[in-house]
Amino acid sequence: xxxxxxxxxxxxxxxxxxxxxxxxxxxxxxxxxxxxxxxxxxxxxxxxxxxxxxxxxxxxxxxxxxxxxxxxxxxxxxxxxxxxxxxxxxxxxxxxxxxxxxxxxxxxxxxxxxxxxxxxxxxxxxxxxxxxxxxxxxxxxxxxxxxxxxxxxxxxxxxxxxxxxxxxxxxxxxxxxxxxxxxxxxxxxxxxxxxxxxxxxxxx
Amino acid sequence: xxxxxxxxxxxxxxxxxxxxxxxxxxxxxxxxxxxxxxxxxxxxxxxxxxxxxxxxxxxxxxxxxxxxxxxxxxxxxxxxxxxxxxxxxxxxxxxxxxxxxxxxxxxxxxxxxxxxxxxxxxxxxxxxxxxxxxxxxxxxxxxxxxxxxxxxxxxxxxxxxxxxxxxxxxxxxxxxx
Numbered sequence: 001x002x003x004x005x006x007x008x009x010x011x012x013x014x015x016x017x018x019x020x021x022x023x024x025x026x027x028x029x030x031x032x033x034x035x036x037x038x039x040x041x042x043x044x045x046x047x048x049x050x051x052x053x054x055x056x057x058x059x060x061x062x063x064x065x066x067x068x069x070x071x072x073x074x075x076x077x078x079x080x081x082x083x084x085x086x087x088x089x090x091x092x093x094x095x096x097x098x099x100x101x102x103x104x105x106x107x108x109x110x111x112x113x114x115x116x117x118x119x120x121x122x123x124x125x126x127x128x129x130x131x132x133x134x135x136x137x138x139x140x141x142x143x144x145x146x147x148x149x150x151x152x153x154x155x156x157x158x159x160x161x162x163x164x165x166x167x168x169x170x171x172x173x174x175x176x177x178x179x180x181x182x183x184x185x186x187x188x189x190x191x192x193x194x195x196x197x198x199x200x201x202x203x204x
Numbered sequence: 205x206x207x208x209x210x211x212x213x214x215x216x217x218x219x220x221x222x223x224x225x226x227x228x229x230x231x232x233x234x235x236x237x238x239x240x241x242x243x244x245x246x247x248x249x250x251x252x253x254x255x256x257x258x259x260x261x262x263x264x265x266x267x268x269x270x271x272x273x274x275x276x277x278x279x280x281x282x283x284x285x286x287x288x289x290x291x292x293x294x295x296x297x298x299x300x301x302x303x304x305x306x307x308x309x310x311x312x313x314x315x316x317x318x319x320x321x322x323x324x325x326x327x328x329x330x331x332x333x334x335x336x337x338x339x340x341x342x343x344x345x346x347x348x349x350x351x352x353x354x355x356x357x358x359x360x361x362x363x364x365x366x367x368x369x370x371x372x373x374x375x376x377x378x379x380x381x
Contacts, residue, residue, distance in 0.1 A: 079375045080357040116364040116371055117356055124378050178379065185373060188381070 018156075025069070026153040027057040029097070029146070032068035032088070037075030039102040039136040051139040056146055065091040070149060071126070072142070076104040076111060077119045089126040097152070099145045100128045103135040110135075205253070207232035210300055213253065218244055223305070231289070233301035241304065242321045248290060248300070249326055255294040259327035262334060263287040264341030268308065268367040284308050286320060286343060306343070308366075317344035324348055340365040 008014065031053075035043055046053045053059050062068045065088045077085055089098070100122050103109030108120035119125055129152060132145040181191045207227050211234050215222050221240035226233055236244055248256045265285040269278040288302040310316040317338075322345040324331040334345045335354040342363030345351055353360060362369055372380050 079378060079380070082378055083357075083376055116369070119378050120380070178373075182373070182381070185370075188373060 022154050022156055025095070025156075026150040028060075029056075029058045029070045029149060029153070030060045030062050030068050031058055031070040031072050032065055032092070033061045033063050034071055034085075034088075035074045036077060036081060037102075037104065039074035039104075042136040042139055043072055043074040043101065043142065046139040046142045051143065053143065053146065056143065056150065058146055065089070066093065068092055069095065070097045070099065070146075072099045072101055073105045073122045073126075073128075074101040074136075076109070076115075077122045077125065078115075078117045079119055080117065082119045082122075082125045085122065086125050095153075095156070097129045097149050098122070098126055099130045099132060099142070099149065101132045101142060101145070102137060103133060106131045106133050205295070205298065207300060210254065213251075214244065214247075217247060224303075231299070231301045233287070233303050235303045235305055238304045238306065238320050241302075242323060242326065244302070245288075245323050245326050255292050256290040256298075256300060257293045258291045259323070259329050259333070260289040260291055262330060262337055263289070264337045264343055264365070266308070266341060266365065266367050270367050282308050284318060284341070284343065286337070288323070310344075317342050319344045319346050321346050322348040322351075339363070342366055 035041075045051060047059060047061060058070065065071075069092070071089060071092065073085065089096070100106050104111060104118065105122040105128075108115060108118060111118035112120055122128060123131075130145045130148045132141050134141050137145075180187075182188045211222075211225055211227055211232070214234060218240060221237045221244060222234050223237055224235035248254050263286070265287065267280045267285065268282045269275045269280075284306045286304040286306065288304075290300045290302070292298040304320060306318040306320065308318070310318045320343055322330065322334055324334060324345075325347070331349065332354060334343075334348055335351060337343050338345060338348075338351055339353040339355050339360075340363055352358065356364070357375075361372065374380055
């Protein structure tokens with residue numbers, strides 16, 4: 001804005017609309033209250049005065065998806081809940097962002113192998129923007145994740161009205177295509193057996 | 205009153221309904237004929253000598269060795285057990301255990317759940333316990349007021365705590381393994 005700087009009286013700032021909108025957007029990301037398990041405690045701690053997520057303008061936890069920009073999925077997503085997660089995500093207005101908080105939402109965590117009712121990562125359900133690993137992550141880690149979301153907002157190119165914003169979609173999202181070795185139940189059983197054999201301790 | 209005396213009262217009262225017992229175990233138990241369960245439980249709750257007013261929990265145990273190499277050493281035939289833990293308020297500290305021994309599938313038809321009469325009419329707490337057991341272990345409780353899945357989704361297939369349960373490949377478009 002160098003050209004226009006100093007040409008106006010005090011109290012005026014020259015900028016472009018894109019920058020201004022992105023600045024407003026990144027400074028008031030309203031998260032949706034989405035505590036599903038123990039990570040929710042850490043998310044609450046992040047909201048409380050000691051860590052104070054309000055410093056980043058993201059302290060207004062909304063109880064409805066229609067007023068939220070950011071979904072912090074904090075905790076184990078089981079398959080019964082996954083339907084609801086997807087539904088709530090669809091109800092959020094664009095542009096919307098998702099933080100996968102904790103090991104369970106990043107990839108199943110401790111439930112990866114025997115969790116018969118746990119989605120192996122919330123990215124199988126909704127598109128995820130930022131992964132925050134940890135079990136549970138420290139509040140600082142969540143704040144870091146939030147700042148990465150803010151980076152993303154700052155980089156948003158054009159000011160869209162009514163159009164979805166072009167957010168780069170991570171690789172493991174959307175509908176699921178199984179790898180070849182898991183394509184049919186028979187193959188999957190064979191694969192599991194193979195894995196089991198491979199996992200056996202070597203005989204002395 | 206010791207477990208031995210409780211077992212003696214039940215044997216005197218119901219005779220052939222008691223199919224087995226182990227009073228030396230850590231939790232002394234008797235095994236019952238499932239058909240007589242409601243009768244025995246009503247007696248256990250209402251008899252002034254016994255007064256088991258509280259059903260602590262109902263547990264389902266699936267006895268099945270899935271590894272063919274270990275079957276010979278397993279020491280049991282495949283079956284299902286339902287265990288009832290009882291205790292008393294009138295006589296604090298008194299505990300007793302009932303066991304039902306069931307086939308894994310009714311009539312050996314895989315998919316047909318074994319049936320047990322519900323005790324939800326005797327202890328209200330059994331209502332949800334039986335629903336959980338139905339959900340996860342797959343025991344059908346006849347006469348239950350509202351036997352639906354309690355933890356898993358309504359359209360779930362199978363009973364995950366069975367030893368031979370196969371994990372689903374996909375659920376509502378979500379990859380599961």
